[in-house]
Amino acid sequence: MTVAGVMRQYQVVGRKAATDDHPNPEAYRMIIFAPNAVIAKSKFWYYLHQFRKMKKTTGEILDCVELTEKNSRTVKNYGIWLRYSSRSGTHNMYREFRDVKLTGAVSQLYDEMAGRHRCRPRSIQIIRTATVGAKDLKRNNGMQFAKAGVKFPLPHRVSSAKRGQRALSDSTYSTVRPTTFFG
Amino acid sequence: MPFTRYAEVGRIVLVNYGPESGKIATIVDIVDQNKCLIDGPESGVARQVIPFSRIALTDLTVKIQRNARAKTLKAAWAEAETTTKWEATSWAKKLSMKKKRATLTDFDRFKVMVAKKQKSAIIAKKMEELSA
Numbered sequence: 001m002t003v004a005g006v007m008r009q010y011q012v013v014g015r016k017a018a019t020d021d022h023p024n025p026e027a028y029r030m031i032i033f034a035p036n037a038v039i040a041k042s043k044f045w046y047y048l049h050q051f052r053k054m055k056k057t058t059g060e061i062l063d064c065v066e067l068t069e070k071n072s073r074t075v076k077n078y079g080i081w082l083r084y085s086s087r088s089g090t091h092n093m094y095r096e097f098r099d100v101k102l103t104g105a106v107s108q109l110y111d112e113m114a115g116r117h118r119c120r121p122r123s124i125q126i127i128r129t130a131t132v133g134a135k136d137l138k139r140n141n142g143m144q145f146a147k148a149g150v151k152f153p154l155p156h157r158v159s160s161a162k163r164g165q166r167a168l169s170d171s172t173y174s175t176v177r178p179t180t181f182f183g
Numbered sequence: 184m185p186f187t188r189y190a191e192v193g194r195i196v197l198v199n200y201g202p203e204s205g206k207i208a209t210i211v212d213i214v215d216q217n218k219c220l221i222d223g224p225e226s227g228v229a230r231q232v233i234p235f236s237r238i239a240l241t242d243l244t245v246k247i248q249r250n251a252r253a254k255t256l257k258a259a260w261a262e263a264e265t266t267t268k269w270e271a272t273s274w275a276k277k278l279s280m281k282k283k284r285a286t287l288t289d290f291d292r293f294k295v296m297v298a299k300k301q302k303s304a305i306i307a308k309k310m311e312e313l314s315a
Binding site: 073074075098099100141142145148149150151152153154155181182183 | 184186187188189190191192212213214215216220230232235239240242249250
């Protein structure tokens with residue numbers, strides 16, 4: 001699947017189609033991360049037919065609902081367990097991300113896997129996600145920002161022409177060298 | 184020259200870019216190396232995640248806990264008299280001066296020219312007196 005932009009979280013519920021012998025088959029619920037509902041339903045069948053004997057043609061989706069973050073006003077630490085296939089095999093992995101929403105952390109995950117491991121979204125399966133307390137973090141990167149009293153300066157601030165800032169965009173010539181030290 | 188302005192919980196920042204540009208807010212939490220969570224209930228900045236490249240740190244801070252609610256933030260701002268302190272800084276004064284200049288009408292610019300001429304006339308006269 002192509003993942004452009006932010007991922008969304010869906011709860012998809014489906015079951016095998018009802019027949020005369022089994023009028024009420026068991027329903028299965030999955031949490032799927034996908035950019036839209038169409039891909040979410042497709043991924044639901046992708047996983048379901050690996051776990052149970054059912055597929056899109058023999059089953060029906062009962063419900064597909066987008067789940068929204070309960071509290072997007074605090075930064076949380078998310079631990080994500082995933083399984084991905086690389087060029088030489090498939091591996092399990094555990095990564096941590098700090099973000100305001102779970103879907104934000106998952107989007108970060110896909111971007112980071114692509115950057116660090118050249119891993120395409122189609123090769124990633126998210127096994128489990130969880131909010132992790134600051135003292136249970138295992139990776140250094142998140143730990144240093146989750147610590148109490150974290151502070152750091154912003155050294156070597158470069159003005160970017162993208163933001164219409166003076167340093168690069170104002171005039172072709174200048175008598176003043178740009179400054180990167182702002183305290 | 185050591186660093187004196189740190190990105191930390193409670194630091195007052197000026198938003199440089201985006202719909203809220205020109206307003207001040209407080210850093211409520213730090214997400215990671217590039218992003219922080221800011222909030223400015225007093226100045227009309229919605230609580231949001233913003234990258235450091237869009238903000239500028241100021242010298243002012245307020246004493247708050249991480250993830251302070253808007254109510255506690257407002258109280259802390261009032262206690263530290265942040266808005267008055269900010270407006271008294273030359274940085275804020277320069278910003279408001281620029282804003283004012285951008286909204287001048289032609290008549291206002293005429294008035295500015297006349298005032299400048301009067302000022303330089305007074306200075307020139309004084310200089311003549313002193314050098315004589």
